[in-house]
């Protein structure tokens with residue numbers, strides 16, 4: 001089904017991803033209507049309409065979907081029960097099923113494993129006793145992660161030794177919630193693959209993106225891949241495509257990998273546009289945001305080729321955003337600020353540099 005330019009795209013979530021999606025939509029002649037619980041936010045200034053509502057308000061979400069021509073989301077911690085209502089009203093992409101799997105580290109790892117993607121050794125744990133059993137099975141070092149609602153390294157505890165006290169500490173650190181214990185992966189680098197897929201099964205992938213984190217938060221993304229990431233690129237893209245095909249996925253999806261000695265190791269997937277794809281705005285012929293809009297509206301996908309020899313994107317976290325005058329003094333730097341008030345650890349903007 002084609003949702004033509006001039007139509008209204010509903011975006012659930014009002015952060016910077018919604019802002020950049022709304023801008024990409026506007027470039028193609030779409031209006032954006034955001035649904036979010038906050039009074040305002042980064043997407044508010046660039047969206048045509050803003051509905052303030054709770055993410056678990058099925059009635060409000062139904063009304064919102066009825067006011068739009070197609071609905072998408074830019075935020076993952078959404079209750080799938082309420083979203084199911086919108087899914088029945090208008091084309092809704094990516095599917096609620098993709099979100100349900102991606103929200104839960106146990107479901108997503110099982111799903112990846114079923115489709116032939118190697119993962120760290122892992123097991124689901126629901127109590128301290130189960131954690132002790134899991135440590136006995138997997139050994140240390142290991143990482144305990146909450147099954148749900150973890151992001152940017154939050155909801156995680158590292159287990160350096162298999163000692164009993166360490167288990168109790170880790171269990172306390174994550175708040176005693178259902179979790180997965182993962183064996184520690186020895187990897188050289190981390191990278192992500194972003195693909196865009198349409199309802200009729202066409203898909204395009206950008207170059208795998210090499211990612212560097214600082215304190216659990218993405219600091220820098222760069223392309224093209226080199227070394228081990230370049231060597232694994234085809235395999236990682238094939239894995240990502242297999243997952244997207246299995247889900248009948250529509251839109252942009254990001255999958256994060258560790259570069260293991262024998263190939264890509266699946267870490268996690270995001271059923272949405274992703275921070276490691278922000279470089280595509282200036283660094284690729286078609287950005288992740290534009291291809292997401294094209295995919296959910298049933299339009300042809302644009303080229304993912306690089307616009308230069310190399311591209312790097314640096315996140316501006318917390319007061320790093322105050323460096324904007326210096327960044328703007330570089331004639332070739334592309335500065336993006338999301339219009340948020342500065343707080344430590346907050347993603348305030350990013351800067352992209354394309355080497356021609």
Ligand code: AMP
Pocket residue numbers: 120143145150151152153154182183184185186190213216256267268
């Ligand atoms: P995640 O929230 O799953 O992306 O984890 C946050 C970060 O912790 C990752 O980007 C890795 O640097 C590190 N990490 C996560 N899981 C593992 C693992 N099984 N082995 C080694 N490092 C990990």
